[in-house]
Amino acid sequence: MKPLEIDALVLDVLGTLVDEPAGIRAGIRALAPSADEAGVEELLALWQRHVEREQRRVLDGARPYLTSDVLDLEAARLVADAAGVHDPAAVEELARSGRRLPPWPDTVPGLARLAERFPLLGLSNAGRTALLQLNSHAGLRWHQALSAEDARSYKPDPAVYRLAVTVSGRPPNRLLMVAAHAWDLRAAQALGLRTAYVARPVGDPPTSSDHFDLHADGLADLADRLG
Template identity: 60%
Template sequence: MSSQADIDLVVFDILGTLVDEPGGLHNSIRELAPTLGTDQADDLVDLWQGHVADQQRRMLDGRRPYVDSDVVDREAAELVASKCGVTDPVAIGRLATAERRLDPWPDTVESLERLAQYFPLVGLSNASRATLTRLNAHAGLRWHYVLSAEDAQSYKPAPDVYRLAVEVADVGAPERILMVAAHAWDLRGAQSLGLGTAYVQRPVADAPLATDSFDHHAASLAELVSAILDR
């Protein structure tokens, strides 16, 4: 397990790790179609996230030219609206920007503030620059620098996206950068470039496999911060 002395910079995934992405999408879908039941809205969240994941894979595989997350989110919003029978362009446009209004997990803001007293903090997300600008303001996230996969014209887990953080850190040894995420697939991508890794458990995330070996495994972000700073 790495300690405070082993870390020069901490990089965070944002969607799902620091903010409640499924919960925020659920609320925005219920706003679009208030008569939906909870299970129906959850199914539409799955439809949204499945579309986004599929389109990102297509771009990574070279089966679709790169477009930023705002384009894909608009497509997802139109799919959901079609399922709900909603045709109002204003309502669909608001749904398309749902990821700009995601709320932080209860321990996110305080944990970032605490950690920021000791390390530079960098956000690294598949969300577009425009979405990150508004999301960070809405959720009150404390950063020293924010990177979007849009800067690499790609998506995590492509190596070029994590390389953005390595270049910004300028620490020489990638292992002195700690990548924090609630998605095991994201941490595997960071490991491919030699970054340190910290898995944070969230209610909805991609849990590690038995074959995964990350430097930290914490039940919450607050627990992770304490483990790093108190060692």
């Protein structure tokens, strides 16, 4: 197989490098310690549905752009109401769980290996402030981290991927988009970026109609394949 000719990697963050559901579950358990596992999963699903729906409304033009911090706070209020918790301080603490997401075990060493060969650009739907704190908490190291807030939109809006193209100064086909979400890779692919799917338990796996350049079991496997 001919090696990919790429100049930089563009990596999704939420789900690909950090375990987003695990961080939010931890926040829900702190908010409602008496909730059983089924209850925690129901509250997590409530959070996820709200964020996904409101991001879609922003993309559809039904709502003005709002940062991920605002959407997380809205989701936290919904979860707290459903759990019967009405303490504003507890709601704000739950909202901050969206910034305290654990990295997958291979993330930090995998980024270090990849950074030896390529410039690394993070590209996340997280707002600038949230992304800064998320990176710090998870120990993520970048050459540059880009927030969709700079495009005042959310992935899969092409404007978000153009941020990476502009900052890198390279044509799209010299960039490799790395993500655990097939929808993310499809959008990058439509703009001309090369694509690498990284399998994660919480990702969106490819379908039989997807044709990505690489498939990897994790960042270590990705580094091996790029080597």
